[in-house]
Amino acid sequence: MNKVFTWMAWIGVPLSVIGSVFHWSALLMFVIYCLTIIALASYMGRATESLAIVAGPRIGGLLNATFGNAVELIISIFALKAGLVEVVLASLTGSVLGNLLLVAGLSFFVGGLKYKRQEFNVYDARHNAGLLTFAILVAFVIPEVFTMDMSDQDKLALSVGISIIMIILYLAALYFRLVTHRGVYQQKSEIIEEHEKPEWTKGKSILILALATIAVAYISERLVHTFETVAESFGWSELFIGIIIVAIVGNAAEHASAVIMAYKNKMNVAVEIAVGSTLQIAMFVAPVLVLVSLLFPEKMPLVFSLPELIAMVVSVLLTIVLSNDGDTNWFEGATLLAAYTIMGIGFYLL
Template sequence: MSIKKIISYVLLIFVPISIAAEYLEWGSLAVFITSAIAIVPLAIWLSTATEEVAIVTGPSIGALLNAVFGNATELIIALAALNAGLVDIVKASITGTIISNLLLVMGLSMLLGGVRYKEQEFKPIVARVNGSSMTLAAIALILPTTVINTSNGVPLDAIRNLSLTVATVLIVVYALTLLFSLKTHSYLYEVGLVDLDSPNSVGSEAESTAHKPNLWLWIGVLVISTVAVAFESEIFVGVVEEATKGLGLTPLFTGVVLLPLVGGAAEYVTAVNVALKNNMDLSVSVAMGSSLLVALLVAPILVLVGVVIGQPMDLNFNPFEVIAVAIAVTVANLISLDGRSNWLEGVLLLATYIVLGAAFYFHPA
């Protein structure tokens, strides 16, 4: 049994524990810890169900499902936090997810894969395309903050309209990246369907044919996992401010470091697992693709939803957040451009993440 399956089964016990902690009033810290752990296996089941449905529906629809539901857990948690009025934490979680995917996930994959295989290869063209799109996303996130912080005073209406304009552009760009990757240049992204339980990185055609998931079963798992993640997210968000304040953590550190660790568990396990099977193409695609999805789709959706539910969400981030995103994008692009990776490059990415994490921890915001 794979590590991913073991985690998804063992940690499910925290779902009833977190519910008991909430309704029996064990305290905000106990609810915070147990609900955070409970979200991890649910996120893995959500990701697994998406992958299994994708196998049945075929590569085109499957890739679209993965593109849309790849970061469903992060989106659900962010929506719950936005509905609760925790706008600062939501903003921080957006930048934190981008940073953690580019530095922590890709760093762990390159480090562990490099230790096992010395040097690994992946398609540099995919890294360049993703890197270019990620650079645009970083610029789109940086510019509103720059406009506001370099002006004597920007009216709230102007900030909202600027954010809505940028959000619309990002959604259009994301739609075009899907068109590029799924239709016009799909051959660049053919990393294959990986059987994460097999000892080989990419299963043979015969193995793929033999593996025929029950579509309705996995659709049911997908629905149940989504509802369960939403329920646990409500519990988690309800105590996050009180619990983190009791731990001496700022909303900035909570959003940038803690929330991505909770919501992105499935991507972390998947990326590292396939890297250990010498499939760095898929590992890099998972890491960079998740960052793109958050920057080009999740963030704009949150801006639009904020308008609808009366929780004003704009793209005016903490200046240090956008600096950190720019650093993460630059370092990730420089390391991934040659299409080769080794354990030292993984260490460099992880070191950058640790330094940024320490800076956010000591940031007084």
């Protein structure tokens, strides 16, 4: 299978460049871009697995999520520069829903089909539950409540203050898990067996992860330009494209990595990618975009629409209920996927 993905990547990347230069059919390029991103996701998954063996599941999952979210951050900055604030907010919502319901759901479901019961670090699950509650239920809901009667200037001031606090707390959380309390809450299942050898060295894994991310960033940016044509062909709305389609495609690489890790029963890495990526989006990427928007004529306050906000809150609550015990199975994955499907239908019809 790795050989197939290798050939797909080596053929897909040049075709993506050639097709964009010579303006091939948007529908054809949509297919080429999607297949190439899937192939590149294989490389990112293998690099993440090697890093997880060498540096541990936390570092491996964190690096995968960071490189994956870097793509979305870059695309969102260009969208803000173009004044597409609503599209950026919709894509952030889609990333939260996609990571918590689609990625975690697929990981639990696919892994559960192979293993009847899968475990991951329950201490990390509870730690993440607290941060998710803060990021979505506090930092995202508070602006919605307090800005009802505020002027646009006051909304932006509140958003900037919340963004700075969230970035500081996110960096503190990383320091807590990776420095002051590294290994304190480690479980026996996290100890890597001596015979397990990484496919690539730490340096090579990071290099491949970085190069694959750059390729995915380029192709994802090209892919966005095909959405209008594809949307017209299938009758998709802009809101549905922003929350569902852009979020799925923009994070396809890290999505695939999480599912691959779950299939190999490496649930600590899979959960770190899915939940860790959500926390990074909510507590770092979104606040950074608020601060960056200050440089552009169109500012972005941290205020979501009511459907977006309710969807994110429900996703967080459902994820916490199902994952707080550090144990999962295929049925819990199916439950998360069902919730994602219901929300997808809702946003499609909205």
